[in-house]
Amino acid sequence: MSMDKYRGETSRQSPDIEEIFAQINDSLTNLDKIEDEGAELIKSINEYHDRIQHVGYASQDVKEKLESLYKEAIKQASREEEMDKKISKDIDKYLEFIKDSRTPSDGLNIEEIHKKRRNLETSSGSSNKAKKSKVSQSKSNVIIKNGTSVAAKQPRDKDIEENWILATVVGYKPESKSYEVEDADKDEASNRPGERFIVPVKNVIAIPNSGEMRSPEFPKDSTVIALYPSTTCFYKAVVVIPPSKLTPKASRYLLTFEDDENAERYVDAHYVLDIPKEK
Template sequence: MGRTKTNSGGGGTSQSPSTSDSSTSTAVAETRIKDLLKELYGLIHQIQDERAQGEHNLTNISKTHERMQQEQKITPYYKNKLKGLYKTAMQDAELEAELLRKALDKITEVKSIRETRRLDSDRPKPIMRRGVLMSMLQQNAQTLPLWVSKPGEKPPPLCGAMPADNNYVAKPGDKVAARVKSDDEENWILAEVVSFSQSSNKYDVDDIDADEGKERHTLSKRRIVPLPIWKANPETDPDALFTKDTLVLALYPQTTCFYRALIHDPPRKPQDDYSVLFEDTSYPDGYSPPLLVAQRYVICCKEDKKK
């Protein structure tokens, strides 16, 4: 006899506990996402209103400077007026920045909930076509949150070139660079964390580009490098970026493998990529022409620079 329960009214078969729990969990997640999106919608409107107010105040500052130039003198009236206008402008900018941080937090939480649902799903991992996979990697790089520092605040670990703390453990679903053996040689590949064992100090990771579904590797912690979880802003946190001629590991365009490269030019604006020179013996000087690689896929290389 099976253990399936039937409804007392003689209706259809009820769901198993695991199915019911899964449905409840999905419903809770969907409700939370809807709430977060509503909050995000409200924040976006607040940001737009605050920006409009800020632009109005900046226009007043510009007009005041024009009047001063026309009169060719700085009176106590203009000094006090400008002081008040600049103070208000600073307050407007700080409020807008705080609203933007809150909006980014909401977006991060939505992405986290969706990633958790994907990992908890019993459905097998789909095999992506090469073009779809490359588009997904590019999108992940473009949507990586930009770290917005407050005055005097230092960027955190895993912001741009900032390394992870020694005791940091990547979470399931996180993307990492993994050093794996294949055909008697070692390569750095892009992988996804499945789990971490505290007792063995080893990760289980899946090759993100396995041809036949999941290709799992069990690797020690020293063979794993977490990828950045924030982009560094070159305009406010240039120290959180790799500098010119730094040796790094970078994801070669249109592949899922990391190779040694030199920084040719770091990003100059928040949306910019690194320009890197990959080691390549087919070129006379041993390096490829400059290629663009997103911050998301440029990590520290502890090996010595090529002689």
């Protein structure tokens, strides 16, 4: 985002508007620095995940370092959000000054003012979209290792409803950016392993280890997908009581599942996941 096209106008404005203009430029410079910090954090996080993938496990030192990096990334994202809000607020002030100080002889009408604002917002939005794109790309580069339990969306040719099921990763196919997974539902009679199938990366969600849970937890009334008790299928559900609100506290949720006559059921926290976004 650039304010250069307004430099010619500020010489005719009051000191107040010049000050706001300078603040916007300073904030944009700071925003660039914050975004660069975020890119470096993502790079470092991915390097550690690559190392874990290579050796097959995470040492305590690596776990602690990753935890520290994730905390820094959360702080960086908060700083970026606050800076975005400040810039937007200052732009509003700047445009209000222009509107209030202009006369018809200046040749700038209200529509032109709003057009300038739209240009600024478009520029800012493009920057944010690029940032989100880089973050999404970085996340997709973190390969789920073999043996990890996942929720996998079944292919349409296997299940016309494309339900999410419990499965295990048995391989990653970089050429097609997809995983081969094995259905957790085994043939009990023959003790044969479950069926294997290929799913794209976007249709696989890693499940935390037993005893672990998402942080922060899902609050009351959140919509999630969760493993229905005594099955290997995930269904949409609503949180009735999160783990921290149970008495005594526990690593499980109390949920009501869709189309389950409002029955309340307990589900281990690591089997309660974000609603997958349709892409």
